[in-house]
Amino acid sequence: MDTQQRVLACLADGQFHSGEALAGRLGLSRAAIWKATRALAAAGVEIHAVRGRGYRLAGSLEPLDEASIRVELGPHSMALLDRLEILTETDSTNAHLMARALDGSRPGWVCLAESQRGGRGRQGRRWHSPPGRNIYLSVLWRYAAGPEALAGLSLAVGVVAATVLREAGLAEVGLKWPNDLLCRGRKLGGVLLESSGESGGSCFVVVGIGLNVAMPRVGADAIDQPWCDLAGELGTATPSRNRLAGRLLDRLLPLLADYPGLGLEPWLEQWHALDVLAGNQVRLLLGQREVLGRHCGVDRDGALLIEHGGSVQRYHAGEVSLREAG
Numbered sequence: 001m002d003t004q005q006r007v008l009a010c011l012a013d014g015q016f017h018s019g020e021a022l023a024g025r026l027g028l029s030r031a032a033i034w035k036a037t038r039a040l041a042a043a044g045v046e047i048h049a050v051r052g053r054g055y056r057l058a059g060s061l062e063p064l065d066e067a068s069i070r071v072e073l074g075p076h077s078m079a080l081l082d083r084l085e086i087l088t089e090t091d092s093t094n095a096h097l098m099a100r101a102l103d104g105s106r107p108g109w110v111c112l113a114e115s116q117r118g119g120r121g122r123q124g125r126r127w128h129s130p131p132g133r134n135i136y137l138s139v140l141w142r143y144a145a146g147p148e149a150l151a152g153l154s155l156a157v158g159v160v161a162a163t164v165l166r167e168a169g170l171a172e173v174g175l176k177w178p179n180d181l182l183c184r185g186r187k188l189g190g191v192l193l194e195s196s197g198e199s200g201g202s203c204f205v206v207v208g209i210g211l212n213v214a215m216p217r218v219g220a221d222a223i224d225q226p227w228c229d230l231a232g233e234l235g236t237a238t239p240s241r242n243r244l245a246g247r248l249l250d251r252l253l254p255l256l257a258d259y260p261g262l263g264l265e266p267w268l269e270q271w272h273a274l275d276v277l278a279g280n281q282v283r284l285l286l287g288q289r290e291v292l293g294r295h296c297g298v299d300r301d302g303a304l305l306i307e308h309g310g311s312v313q314r315y316h317a318g319e320v321s322l323r324e325a326g
Contacts, residue, residue, distance in 0.1 A: 018054035072246025080253040082108030093138035094208040135211040152264030152302025174276035186228040
């Protein structure tokens with residue numbers, strides 16, 4: 001745990017702590033405490049500094065904690081976990097692990113961050129990533145087969161995330177192809193997969209999950225679509241970030257380990273049950289071209305099925321944007 005994380009953990013109760021008290025508790029100089037609070041503030045953590053009283057957060061929060069996350073993992077998931085890394089701030093957890101993958105890091109490396117400077121969604125869209133409130137999680141995995149063996153993986157990851165949220169009490173959560181987690185028509189989270197490899201050879205994939213837990217309203221006006229968070233939906237029943245992260249990993253690590261042998265098939269029925277646009281008339285955007293038709297679900301490779309012009313056509317992720325017609 002770096003100095004910023006240690007200071008953040010001390011301030012998590014929302015009470016005032018003097019620089020002297022923090023320095024003594026952490027075995028640091030007062031200058032180091034001042035530097036850490038300045039860095040946290042620069043990352044977007046709202047810290048009040050009052051002469052004679054010390055430092056406190058604008059509100060209490062739960063810092064990410066490795067031990068609290070690990071306690072949610074079963075024996076199989078623990079065996080699959082290579083490393084659990086928690087960063088105070090990063091460009092994006094996916095970008096961080098893509099770089100580690102190129103350095104030869106082993107499968108099962110997990111990265112979480114308190115905040116992201118350049119969080120990304122699908123097609124390069126910005127993912128609003130304020131500090132200390134949400135989940136930004138990525139996992140690196142390697143495969144002997146090429147990227148073609150991973151067809152439909154993002155949909156299976158979406159099922160895992162939705163299942164964890166339903167078990168946490170959010171009955172209204174659903175999925176929109178290819179990677180959106182929705183609640184009553186508003187975006188709650190998303191999945192972003194990035195991979196590298198050659199057809200017929202080995203490959204690696206970084207699986208990213210972003211989830212709105214307690215999104216601060218300050219700065220949220222930059223989000224360009226209707227959104228929601230768990231705190232707004234579940235109130236005091238909102239599970240902790242550490243518990244959610246641990247339960248996501250407990251489902252996600254076995255999925256990644258087993259996927260080449262199983263494919264999307266075991267997850268298809270659940271995906272169709274969670275599909276918020278099932279049977280609706282939809283509009284697909286393929287660059288400058290538009291297709292109108294009826295949404296017919298997905299096939300075993302995760303391709304979107306749209307009925308139009310008297311037949312059902314297949315469309316792959318990365319080529320289309322999906323919106324409900326009208």
